[in-house]
Each structure stands twice: as C-alpha cells, then as structure tokens.
Amino acid sequence: MAASFFRQFFTPSMLVAFLMGFSCGMPLLLTSTVLQAWMTEQGVNLSVIGVFSLVGLPYTLKFVWAPIFDRYIPPFLGRRRGWLLIVQLILILTVASLGLTDPGQTPWLVALAACFVTFFSASQDIVVDAYRREDLKDNQLGLGSSLYVNGYRIGMLLSGSGGLILADHFTFDQVYLLMAASLLVGVVTTLLCKEPPLTVATPRTLREAVVEPFVEYFSRDRAITLLLFILLYKIGDQMASTLTTPFYLALGFSKTQIGVVAKLFGFWSTVIGGLLGGIVMLRIGIIRSLWVFGILQTLGILSFSILALVGYSVSGLIIAIVLEQLTSGMGTCAYVAYMASLTNKRFTAAQYALLSSCMGVPRVIIAAPAGWIAEMVNWPLFFLGCTLAAIPGLLLLPLVARQYRQDMD
Missing domain, CATH: 1.20.1250.20 (MFS general substrate transporter like domains)
Incomplete structure (x- = not known):
C-alpha cells in the first residue's frame, strides 16, 4: 500500500503540477501588495492606489478569452505547452517592464503595465489549469490539485513577503527584474514536461x-x-x-x-x-x-x-x-x-x-x-x-x- 502511494506521489506529473502552481502564484501579488508598497513609497495618492485594484479584473474575466486556447494550436510543442511557452515568455517581459515604470511620475503607464501583467498571468492560469486536467488521471486530480495549490501559495509568499523584504535592500525596479527572472522556473518546466495526449477532437x-x-x-x-x-x-x-x-x-x-x-x-x-x-x-x-x-x-x-x-x-x-x-x-x-x-x-x-x-x-x-x-x-x-x-x-x-x-x- 505504501509503495503504491509513493509511486503516485513521486511522479513527474506531480512535480510539474507543483512547479506550475509556483509559476502561477508568483505574479499575483506583484500587481497588488508589492505594487501598493512601491506606490506608497513614491507618494502616490491613496485614492489612486485604491483604483489600482481594478487591474486584477482579468483574473475574474479570464473565461472571456479562454476559448482561444482550446481552438488554436501553436505550431510547436502542442496545444498546451505551446501556449504556455508563449504566455510565460510574454509574462516575463511584462513583469520586467512593470519594474521599469515610475509610479510617482507616470501612474497611468504603471496601470497599463500592471494590466498586461494580470492579463498574461490570468492566461497562464487558464492554460496550466487545462494542462493539469488533461495530464492527470481522475484519481490523481486530488493530490495533483493539492500540490498545485501549495506551489501557488509558495509562489505568492516569495513574491509578496519576499518582494517586500527584498525592497528594503534593493530598488523596486531591481525587485521586479528578480521576480521576472524567477518566472523562468515555469519556462523550464514547460520545456521539459510532456504534452498531454489529445484524446478528443479540438x-x-x-x-x-x-x-x-x-x-x-x-x-x-x-x-x-x-x-x-x-x-x-x-x-x-x-x-x-x-x-x-x-x-x-x-x-x-x-x-x-x-x-x-x-x-x-x-x-x-x-x-x-x-x-x-x-x-x-x-x-x-x-x-x-x-x-x-x-x-x-x-x-x-x-x-x-x-x-x-x-x-x-x-x-x-x-x-x-x-x-x-x-x-x-x-x-x-x-x-x-x-x-x-x-x-x-x-x-x-x-x-x-x-x-x-x-x-x-x-x-x-x-x-x-x-x-x-x-x-x-x-x-x-x-x-x-x-x-x-x-x-x-x-x-x-x-x-x-x-x-x-x-x-x-
């Protein structure tokens, strides 16, 4: 019985679920907790900071563009891994770009960059959720989902608490560049994992x-x-x-x-x-x-x-x-x-x-x-x-x- 459990627990699919959860959790607080701290430090008005909560709307509305990822298949890596690689690379660029903005001088540009981050972060969530469902068997969904959720929380901890701690030792633009680099974990995972078998017609x-x-x-x-x-x-x-x-x-x-x-x-x-x-x-x-x-x-x-x-x-x-x-x-x-x-x-x-x-x-x-x-x-x-x-x-x-x-x- 114990051997059967360990065979289900220690599998490449479970590791992929955890690492992809980490990659999805990382960007979430970069457009809320960390960004709010940066804007406060730059003297941005509280009412403006409050309005910035709207940049999180893509997480709620992601079902609007999710069908695109079901309909079209990129010419490389397959339906899920192909889209994942595209979205992850763009997400890294948008996080780095957000770090190059100036909240004190151009808050509207910060808002635009933050919207791009949340859009591609939500897009990564969409494709990762689809990948996990198609990669795991029904009896593996429970453990796979738990590892994904825990990876997600650790990613949030690193970007939220870790980002604020780093901001005491580095400038915020350097913090965002470091966080962008940490998203390479997701890219490497995508390149090394297997594409789920396409068992139904797209x-x-x-x-x-x-x-x-x-x-x-x-x-x-x-x-x-x-x-x-x-x-x-x-x-x-x-x-x-x-x-x-x-x-x-x-x-x-x-x-x-x-x-x-x-x-x-x-x-x-x-x-x-x-x-x-x-x-x-x-x-x-x-x-x-x-x-x-x-x-x-x-x-x-x-x-x-x-x-x-x-x-x-x-x-x-x-x-x-x-x-x-x-x-x-x-x-x-x-x-x-x-x-x-x-x-x-x-x-x-x-x-x-x-x-x-x-x-x-x-x-x-x-x-x-x-x-x-x-x-x-x-x-x-x-x-x-x-x-x-x-x-x-x-x-x-x-x-x-x-x-x-x-x-x-």
Whole structure:
C-alpha cells in the first residue's frame, strides 16, 4: 500500500503540477501588495492606489478569452505547452517592464503595465489549469490539485513577503527584474514536461470554441445545481476570512502578534492541509473528501466564534488559525479537484476558466456586506453566521454525489 502511494506521489506529473502552481502564484501579488508598497513609497495618492485594484479584473474575466486556447494550436510543442511557452515568455517581459515604470511620475503607464501583467498571468492560469486536467488521471486530480495549490501559495509568499523584504535592500525596479527572472522556473518546466495526449477532437471554429463549452455544460443534468454548489461550498470560509484582521485587532492582539501567528502558523497550516487533503483523496476519492473536508471546514470556522467568546488568548489565536487554515486547505484541495473533474477535455480551458471565475464571485459579493453585518451583531454571532452559511453547500452534496457517480459510469 505504501509503495503504491509513493509511486503516485513521486511522479513527474506531480512535480510539474507543483512547479506550475509556483509559476502561477508568483505574479499575483506583484500587481497588488508589492505594487501598493512601491506606490506608497513614491507618494502616490491613496485614492489612486485604491483604483489600482481594478487591474486584477482579468483574473475574474479570464473565461472571456479562454476559448482561444482550446481552438488554436501553436505550431510547436502542442496545444498546451505551446501556449504556455508563449504566455510565460510574454509574462516575463511584462513583469520586467512593470519594474521599469515610475509610479510617482507616470501612474497611468504603471496601470497599463500592471494590466498586461494580470492579463498574461490570468492566461497562464487558464492554460496550466487545462494542462493539469488533461495530464492527470481522475484519481490523481486530488493530490495533483493539492500540490498545485501549495506551489501557488509558495509562489505568492516569495513574491509578496519576499518582494517586500527584498525592497528594503534593493530598488523596486531591481525587485521586479528578480521576480521576472524567477518566472523562468515555469519556462523550464514547460520545456521539459510532456504534452498531454489529445484524446478528443479540438473545436473546429472559434464560434464552436466560444459557444459549445457553455452549451455542453448547461445541457447536462443538474448543471445549475452543480454551479450553485461551486458558489456555496466555500462561502462560509470566504465570509469568515474577509474580516479576520479587524477581528484580531478588536480582541486586543498586536499587529506583530497577528503577523507572526497568521503568516507563520496560518501559512504552513494551509500548506499542510492541502497536502493532507491530496493524500486523503487518494484513499477515499473526491466526493467523500468533499463531505469530510466540508464538515471539518465548518468546524474550523466555528473556532473563531469560540475565540471571540474566550477573548484575548495567544494560544487560542494559534489554535483557531491552525484549525481554520488546516481545514480550509483540505477543503480547497477537494474543491479544486472537483471543479477539474467537471470539465469536458475538448473544452478544458474555457470550462475550467468559467468554473474558477464562479469560485471567486462569493468572495467579491461578500466583502461588501460582511463589515456591515459584523457591526450589527457581535463577533461570536458573526462567525456563527459564517458557520451556518457553509451548510447550504453541504446540503447540495447528495445531488452532487449522485451526478458525479452518473457521469463516471
């Protein structure tokens, strides 16, 4: 049994999933956290900095141009690796170009460069998601997704925290050049990995690539139910995470305590949770994992209510953060694997982009009213409400499981 597990774990495909996750996570904070720090240092007005959050729109709208990657095949390396190499090389150039701009003198040029970075970063996400779905077998999706997510988080840590630390020792333009160079990891991975076998016919026209993915998906049994499940499964977790920093401050924790506990314990708990989730999924499958991790995820949210009742307690803070991040990492792993399993390999890029865009909708919608709700009730009730918000997604699981078994037959 152990030998079988190690054979599934230590494979080139799993290494590729991890390295491609790293490459996808790297650019994300270069147009938000690091760029905001640079603009603040240059004396850019806060209102202008706030507007710059709009450069992240391509991550939400990536389903719009995703069909292009299904329809056209580059003349080298194949449908997935060919597009990956093109997008990655352009992404390296755009990150380096962003570092050559001047936020204090030409913020509009910074905005344009940042938009190019997010567009090609989102494009890399599209093709990598499609590659992973087509490269891994169904029973490997759980572990492969967990390694991808963990690679993504490590990439974000390196570019976000690492970028800010480097900015204390180098100029920001040098930091961006270093980050651009680190993206060569993705290029090397693309050149060395194998192209997934093309087992289905590709769309013959652009119209077919744009229209058919949505027609095919919505013609399935329970298509709306499955989409609703994707919207609701993580909603309680997303709602709780929206206001964790104000919550910690309200309990009397210092910013240093929050930074050390949340970044150190929280980050590694999420990574371990994702890895554990992938290992467990090898044994029990995606659907049973969604049940187990969904229930654990709900209990993790509830730990914040208990912390709110206990009040200031460093050990309580550590326990709450570890529980929530550990279970959230496990839930995300099963969630991402399930979304991948829903895609038709003929339209992998378009359908996965649509589903992953839906995944981010609750986070955007909830961010606005969450603060108002927290002001209307006390913290214990707010997090209890977040816990209850996770239940509708679990209630849909019997229908999701029935459809999954039907599709697998």
